[in-house]
Amino acid sequence: MDTTRSLLPRPYRVEQSRQETYDTWTLELDPVDGGDGFSFEPGQFNMVYEFGVGEVPISISGDPAEPERLVHTIRAVGAVTKALCHMKKPDELTIRGPYGTHWPVEDAAGHDVVIVTGGLGLPPLRPAIYHLLANREQYGRIVLLYGARTPQDIVYTAELKRWRARFDIDVETTVDAAKPGWHGNVGVVTTLIPRAFFDSAHAKAFICGPEIMTRFTLQELQKRGVGTENIFVSLERNMKCGIGLCGHCQLGAVFVCKDGPVFRYDQVQPFLTKREI
Amino acid sequence: MKFIAGCATNVRFKAEEFLYREGDEANNFFVLREGKVAIEAFSPKRGAITIQTLTAGDVLGWSWLFPPYHTHFGARAIEPTRVLCLDGKCLRNKCEEDHDLGYELMKRFSEVMIQRLQATRLQLLDIYGENG
Numbered sequence: 001m002d003t004t005r006s007l008l009p010r011p012y013r014v015e016q017s018r019q020e021t022y023d024t025w026t027l028e029l030d031p032v033d034g035g036d037g038f039s040f041e042p043g044q045f046n047m048v049y050e051f052g053v054g055e056v057p058i059s060i061s062g063d064p065a066e067p068e069r070l071v072h073t074i075r076a077v078g079a080v081t082k083a084l085c086h087m088k089k090p091d092e093l094t095i096r097g098p099y100g101t102h103w104p105v106e107d108a109a110g111h112d113v114v115i116v117t118g119g120l121g122l123p124p125l126r127p128a129i130y131h132l133l134a135n136r137e138q139y140g141r142i143v144l145l146y147g148a149r150t151p152q153d154i155v156y157t158a159e160l161k162r163w164r165a166r167f168d169i170d171v172e173t174t175v176d177a178a179k180p181g182w183h184g185n186v187g188v189v190t191t192l193i194p195r196a197f198f199d200s201a202h203a204k205a206f207i208c209g210p211e212i213m214t215r216f217t218l219q220e221l222q223k224r225g226v227g228t229e230n231i232f233v234s235l236e237r238n239m240k241c242g243i244g245l246c247g248h249c250q251l252g253a254v255f256v257c258k259d260g261p262v263f264r265y266d267q268v269q270p271f272l273t274k275r276e277i
Numbered sequence: 278m279k280f281i282a283g284c285a286t287n288v289r290f291k292a293e294e295f296l297y298r299e300g301d302e303a304n305n306f307f308v309l310r311e312g313k314v315a316i317e318a319f320s321p322k323r324g325a326i327t328i329q330t331l332t333a334g335d336v337l338g339w340s341w342l343f344p345p346y347h348t349h350f351g352a353r354a355i356e357p358t359r360v361l362c363l364d365g366k367c368l369r370n371k372c373e374e375d376h377d378l379g380y381e382l383m384k385r386f387s388e389v390m391i392q393r394l395q396a397t398r399l400q401l402l403d404i405y406g407e408n409g
Contacts, residue, residue, distance in 0.1 A: 118404065118405055119404070119405030120405075147405070148405060149403065149405040149406060153405065174330075176400045176403070176405070177326075177400075178327050179323075179324075180324045180325050180326075180327075182327065183313075183355050183356070184330075185313075185330045185332075186315065186327045186328065186329050186330045187329045187330060187396055187400065188396050188399045188400050188404075190396065190399065191329075191396050194334075195332060195333075195334065209404075209405075210404040210405060212399070212402060212404045213399075213404050213405075216395075216399055
């Protein structure tokens with residue numbers, strides 16, 4: 001990684017803002033200088049800065065094969081993310097990145113791929129899904145299991161529908177709570193794992209979601225016989241610098257921003273259940 | 278297994294049809310073969326609240342195991358559903374006579390109950406919320 005280049009914030013302009021749910025927006029951004037596209041690997045993140053408000057780490061959620069437009073899906077939870085979610089065309093912000101490790105989509109070639117995600121864990125996985133579908137012939141079964149709080153909290157609804165209609169990817173969504181009229185699944189996302197069709201011995205699993213969900217998902221995948229060396233998790237910690245200098249995101253011996261956010265499970269297994277870290 | 282299979286009948290439910298309603302006498306349990314079933318509670322203000330959905334391969338109903346043998350929730354087919362319906366009352370009596378069978382059955386049902394309890398606990402945590 002060219003550290004100097006990736007530390008230099010680059011101005012971007014909001015080209016489109018789309019509301020996904022009541023608290024989540026997707027921003028499509030173009031470079032103000034009109035320069036090169038933004039190359040990244042699925043699973044990487046950027047530090048996104050709104051002038052005078054602050055900077056936050058946000059996963060890239062666009063298609064890696066279309067680097068000319070940068071896409072971020074953001075949930076309004078704090079001062080900075082709320083400000084970002086209110087941005088409209090042609091507001092400007094700055095981006096530095098991309099940072100971090102990525103989903104091992106190349107290593108997964110020849111395997112079944114099981115994606116388990118919940119809440120706002122889907123956006124960091126969407127670039128990987130784009131890659132898998134663009135190179136569909138390289139993979140075995142592809143399974144996407146997605147959990148949300150309610151049907152109203154489901155992001156990328158149109159895209160999920162399109163993926164489901166392809167028939168070469170199994171897409172199952174579930175919600176924790178639903179009002180009458182919902183005909184989909186109700187229950188936590190982990191309940192979908194025993195029902196999913198994939199070859200456990202030859203599967204790579206990508207997990208992204210709240211850490212509690214991740215821990216229970218790991219248990220279910222291991223019950224199915226997926227080896228720890230084939231499970232990859234994306235973790236989230238308080239990231240500030242993005243390059244492993246400030247230490248805010250330290251998790252045991254690793255820095256989530258530099259050594260992660262995507263880890264092979266056995267690299268972080270001892271830390272996931274330690275309250276002290 | 279032979280005995281249990283002898284207690285089973287194939288039953289079909291149309292979408293929106295109830296397998297059983299809350300408070301019904303619990304004489305049966307079901308193994309889902311196809312379709313989807315919602316386990317639900319009814320609230321006069323909120324209507325039917327789905328707690329969980331079950332699909333092919335899932336076991337439904339354990340109220341037949343414990344007194345007072347009445348269902349605690351309703352079970353409604355969301356889509357056309359095929360089930361194996363097992364005579365719990367008959368099986369219960371058989372388990373009283375044959376404790377090996379009773380222990381084996383209890384072990385298997387305990388596993389299902391624990392899985393459901395853990396999933397429900399996780400559901401209660403609201404893990405996808407802001408503080409998830």
